[in-house]
Amino acid sequence: MSASEQRLVPALPRSPVGAEGGRSTGYWGMVILIFTEATLFAILLTSYFYVRFQGSPVWPPDGIKKPELALIAIMTPVLLLSSGPMHWAELSIKKGNVGRLRLGLLITFLMGATFLTLQGFEYHKSLAEFTPRTDAYGSLFFTITGFHGLHVAVGLLMNLWLQWNAWRGRFSAERHLAVENVTLYWHFVDAVWVFILVSIYLSPHIWP
Amino acid sequence: MATTVADRLEEIWEEKPGLGSWLDTVDHKRIGIRYVYTAFAFFLAGGLEATIIRAQLARPEETLVRPEAYNQLFTMHGITMIFFFVTPMLFGFGNYFVPLMIGARDMAFPRLNAFGYWVFLFAGLFMYAGYAAGHAPNDGWFNYFPLASKQFSPDINIDFYTLGLIFLGISSTAGSINFIVTIFKLRAPGMSISRVPLFCWAILATAFSVIFALPSLTVANAMAALDRLFGFHFFDVAKGGSVILWQHLFWIFGHPDVYIIFLPAVGIVSSVVPVFSRRKLVGYVWLALATMATAIIGFGVWVHHMFAVGLPSLSLTFFSAASMLITIPSAVQIFAWLATIIGGRPVLATPFLFILGFLFLFVLGGVTGVMFAAVPFDQQITDSYFVVAHFHYVLFGGAVFPIFAGIYYWFPKMFGRMLHQGLGKLSFWLMFVGFNLTFFPMHILGLLGMPRRVYTYPAGLGWDLYNSLETIGAYILALGVLVTVGNFVWSVSMRRGLLAGPDPWGGDTLEWATDSPPPPYNFVEIPTVKSGEPLWDQPELRAMNERVIDRERTLATGHDTLGTTVLDAELESILPMPHGSFVPILAAAGLGLIFGGLIAHLEVVIGIGAALLVGSVLAWFRDQGDV
Numbered sequence: 102m103s104a105s106e107q108r109l110v111p112a113l114p115r116s117p118v119g120a121e122g123g124r125s126t127g128y129w130g131m132v133i134l135i136f137t138e139a140t141l142f143a144i145l146l147t148s149y150f151y152v153r154f155q156g157s158p159v160w161p162p163d164g165i166k167k168p169e170l171a172l173i174a175i176m177t178p179v180l181l182l183s184s185g186p187m188h189w190a191e192l193s194i195k196k197g198n199v200g201r202l203r204l205g206l207l208i209t210f211l212m213g214a215t216f217l218t219l220q221g222f223e224y225h226k227s228l229a230e231f232t233p234r235t236d237a238y239g240s241l242f243f244t245i246t247g248f249h250g251l252h253v254a255v256g257l258l259m260n261l262w263l264q265w266n267a268w269r270g271r272f273s274a275e276r277h278l279a280v281e282n283v284t285l286y287w288h289f290v291d292a293v294w295v296f297i298l299v300s301i302y303l304s305p306h307i308w309p
Numbered sequence: 310m311a312t313t314v315a316d317r318l319e320e321i322w323e324e325k326p327g328l329g330s331w332l333d334t335v336d337h338k339r340i341g342i343r344y345v346y347t348a349f350a351f352f353l354a355g356g357l358e359a360t361i362i363r364a365q366l367a368r369p370e371e372t373l374v375r376p377e378a379y380n381q382l383f384t385m386h387g388i389t390m391i392f393f394f395v396t397p398m399l400f401g402f403g404n405y406f407v408p409l410m411i412g413a414r415d416m417a418f419p420r421l422n423a424f425g426y427w428v429f430l431f432a433g434l435f436m437y438a439g440y441a442a443g444h445a446p447n448d449g450w451f452n453y454f455p456l457a458s459k460q461f462s463p464d465i466n467i468d469f470y471t472l473g474l475i476f477l478g479i480s481s482t483a484g485s486i487n488f489i490v491t492i493f494k495l496r497a498p499g500m501s502i503s504r505v506p507l508f509c510w511a512i513l514a515t516a517f518s519v520i521f522a523l524p525s526l527t528v529a530n531a532m533a534a535l536d537r538l539f540g541f542h543f544f545d546v547a548k549g550g551s552v553i554l555w556q557h558l559f560w561i562f563g564h565p566d567v568y569i570i571f572l573p574a575v576g577i578v579s580s581v582v583p584v585f586s587r588r589k590l591v592g593y594v595w596l597a598l599a600t601m602a603t604a605i606i607g608f609g610v611w612v613h614h615m616f617a618v619g620l621p622s623l624s625l626t627f628f629s630a631a632s633m634l635i636t637i638p639s640a641v642q643i644f645a646w647l648a649t650i651i652g653g654r655p656v657l658a659t660p661f662l663f664i665l666g667f668l669f670l671f672v673l674g675g676v677t678g679v680m681f682a683a684v685p686f687d688q689q690i691t692d693s694y695f696v697v698a699h700f701h702y703v704l705f706g707g708a709v710f711p712i713f714a715g716i717y718y719w720f721p722k723m724f725g726r727m728l729h730q731g732l733g734k735l736s737f738w739l740m741f742v743g744f745n746l747t748f749f750p751m752h753i754l755g756l757l758g759m760p761r762r763v764y765t766y767p768a769g770l771g772w773d774l775y776n777s778l779e780t781i782g783a784y785i786l787a788l789g790v791l792v793t794v795g796n797f798v799w800s801v802s803m804r805r806g807l808l809a810g811p812d813p814w815g816g817d818t819l820e821w822a823t824d825s826p827p828p829p830y831n832f833v834e835i836p837t838v839k840s841g842e843p844l845w846d847q848p849e850l851r852a853m854n855e856r857v858i859d860r861e862r863t864l865a866t867g868h869d870t871l872g873t874t875v876l877d878a879e880l881e882s883i884l885p886m887p888h889g890s891f892v893p894i895l896a897a898a899g900l901g902l903i904f905g906g907l908i909a910h911l912e913v914v915i916g917i918g919a920a921l922l923v924g925s926v927l928a929w930f931r932d933q934g935d936v
Contacts, residue, residue: 125882136521143524163549240542
C-alpha cells in the first residue's frame with residue numbers, strides 16, 4: 102500500500118471498542134437491550150401485584166403456604182456476590198491479564214450454576230405443593246422466577262462462550278467488547294433478582 | 310483520482326447479483342426497499358379485507374360473508390394495518406434513509422437489520438397462515454379476555470394472534486435497538502444533536518417508545534399463550550386471575566403504539582414541509598422537543614381506552630387530564646408546520662399535496678380525539694362507529710397520507726426515476742375524496758348508535774344511506790391507491806419515469822447529496838456537517854460524488870464507516886462493517902420453526918428450530934472478527 106493510499110483513512114482507533122472513554126456501538130446495543138428486558142421484568146412484577154391486590158384477601162391464595170426462605174437465603178448471596186468475580190474478570194482483561202479473566206469467568210460460572218441448581222431444588226419442593234396450573238398465583242410465581250432462571254441460564258451459556266474464547270486467546274487489553282457486554286448483562290440479571298426476591302419471596306411475609 | 314476512489318469503494322461494498330446475495334444481503338438500502346415492498350403488500354391485503362367488509366355492510370341484511378368470516382376479516386384488517394403495514398413501512402423508510410440522512414455507510418448492526426426484516430416477513434406469513442388453516446384471529450385486534458380464552462375461543466385462531474405478535478415483536482425490538490445506536494453513534498462528524506434531521510429525531514423517539522412499550526404486549530401475549538396452550542390462569546377469574554389485566558397490559562402498549570405509528574409519519578411531514586415551502590422549518594427545537602414529549606406523555610394515557618370498563622373515578626380523572634395534555638405537543642407541531650408553509654413559497658407538487666391532506670385530516674381526527682378524553686362523552690360513544698371514524702382519521706389521515714407523501718418524495722431517490730405528477734395528483738384526490746366519503750359518515754353513524762364490528766344491521770334504523778355512501782367511498786379510496794400502484798409500474802417497470810438525478814426537489818438533507826439510487830457505499834466521502842440543512846448551507850456537498858474534498862474521509866481501504874460521539878458527533882473511531890451473511894435468515898427461520906412447531910404441537914419442529922437458532926447465534930458471533 103503506497104503512502105498516498107494510506108491517507109484514505111483518518112488516524113483513529115480502528116476497532117468496535119471505541120476510543121478512550123468513548124463507548125462502542127456494541128455497548129450501546131447491550132444497554133438498550135437491557136432497557137427493554139428490564140421493562141419486561143417490571144411489567145411481570147406489576148402484573149403480580151395487580152393480581153394480588155385485585156384478588157383474594159389472603160396471599161398466597163388457595164391455602165398455599167408463604168414462600169420458604171431457607172434456600173433463598175443461600176441462593177441470594179451466591180448470585181449477588183457472583184457479580185464480584187465477573188467485575189474482576191472485566192477489570193483484568195482491560196489490563197490485559199487473560200489468566201485472571203479465565204479465573205474470574207470460571208468462579209462466576211460456578212456461582213451462577215450453584216444458584217440454578219438450588220433453584221431446581223426449590224422448584225422441586227414448591228411443585229409438590231402447587232404448580233403453574235393450580236391458580237393465577239402459581240402461574241405468576243413460576244413464570245416470573247422461571248423467566249429469571251432462563252436469563253441466568255443464558256448468562257451461563259454466554260459465560261461458557263467467553264471462557265472458550267478466552268482459552269483461544271481472543272481477548273486482550275484492546276479487544277474485549279464481548280466481556281464488557283456479558284458483564285453488563287450479568288450485573289443486570291443479578292440486579293433483577295433483588296426485585297424478584299422482594300416481590301415474590303419477601304412481600305408475602307411483610308404484608309400478609 | 311476521484312473516479313479511482315469511487316471504483317475502489319464499489320469493489321469493496323458491491324454485493325454480487327444473484328440468489329446468494331439476495332438472501333444474505335445486509336445493505337440497509339436493499340433491506341429498506343424490502344420492508345417497503347413487503348409492508349405495501351400487507352397494505353393491499355389489509356385493503357382487500359376492508360373492501361370485503363365494506364361490501365358486506367353496503368346494505369342491510371347483506372349475506373356476502375358469514376359472521377364467522379366477518380370476524381376474521383375485521384380482526385385481520387386491524388392486525389395487518391397496525392402491525393404489518395404502518396410500522397414496517399415506516400421502519401422501511403427509516404432503514405433506507407436514516408443512514409443516508411446522517412451520512413453513514415450502513416446501520417450500526419447490518420446483520421441484525423437483515424434479521425429484523427426476515428423475522429417481520431416470517432411473522433407476517435405466520436399470521437396469514439391462519440386463513441389457510443381456516444382459523445385466522447377473530448376476536449378483534451385488541452383480543453379481549455375472556456372472549457379470547459380457550460373456553461370461549463377453543464380453536465387455534467387466537468394462538469396465531471398471540472404467537473404471531475410475540476414473533477413480530479422480536480423484529481421490532483431488533484430494529485429499534487439498531488435505529489437508536491445508529492443515530493447515537495454513526496452520525497457524520499459535525500452533525501451534533503441540534504443538527505439531526507427531524508425524521509431521525511422521530512425515528513429515535515419511535516424506537517425508544519418500542520423499547521419501553523413493546524414488552525407489555527409481549528408479556529400479555531406470553532401470558533395468553535401460556536393460558537391457552539399450557540393451562541395457566543393469568544386471565545382466568547375462576548382461578549384468581551384477572552381479565553382486566555389483559556386490557557391494562559394491552560393498552561400500556563397500545564397507546565404508545567399509536568405514537569409509534571404516528572411519530573415517524575410526523576418525521577416525514579417535517580422532512581417534506583420545508584423542502585416544498587422553500588424555507589427552513591420554523592421551530593426546529595420545538596418540533597424535536599414536541600416529538601420527544603409526545604412519545605413520553607404517550608405512556609401516561611392508556612386508560613382512556615378503558616373509560617367504560619368501570620375503573621375508579623380517580624384514575625379516570627388522571628388519565629382524562631393526561632389525554633388532554635398530549636394535544637399540546639401535537640398542536641405545537643401543527644403550528645410549526647403551518648408557520649413554515651405560510652412563511653414560505655409553497656410548491657404544490659404531489660408529496661406536498663399529501664401533506665396538506667394530512668394536516669386537514671389529522672386536525673379533524675385530533676378534534677374528535679380531544680372529545681374522547683372527556684370521560685362522560687367517551688362512555689356514551691365507546692365501541693360505536695364514532696371510534697372507528699376517529700382512529701381512521703388519525704391513523705389513515707395521520708400516518709398513511711404522510712406515508713404516501715414519503716413515497717412520492719423519496720421514490721426518485723430509491724429508484725432513480727420520477728413518478729408521474731399528474732397520476733400522483735389524481736391518486737391524491739381520489740384518496741382524499743374517497744377517504745372522507747368513507748369515514749366522515751361514520752361519525753354520524755356512531756352518534757346514531759351503530760356499534761362497531763357488527764357483521765350486518767337491520768333496515769330502517771336510518772343507517773342505510775350512510776353505509777352505502779361509505780362503501781362507495783371505500784372503493785374510490787381503493788382506486789386512488791391503485792392509481793399509485795399503476796404510477797409505480799409506469800415509472801419503474803415500464804421505465805417511463807424521467808430520470809431523477811441526485812436532487813430533483815432541491816432538498817436540504819444529506820440523502821440528496823448522493824446519486825439516485827445511491828451507490829452501495831452511499832457517499833464517496835463522509836462529509837463534515839456544519840448546518841441543520843447541510844445541502845442548503847454547504848453548496849460544496851452537492852458535487853460530493855464527483856469531487857473529493859477530504860481524501861481521509863473516503864475510508865477507501867476497508868469495509869468501514871465512521872463512529873462519532875453521541876452528543877457532539879466528534880470523530881471517535883473507525884467502525885468495521887460486516888459483509889453479507891446467511892446467518893440472519895437462518896436465525897429467523899429457526900424462530901419461525903419454533904413458533905410453527907408451537908402452534909402445530911410438533912415438538913420435533915420446535916427442537917429443530919431451537920437447534921437452528923442456537924447454531925446461527927453461535928455462527929453469528931463466530932465470524933465476527935472482533936469480539
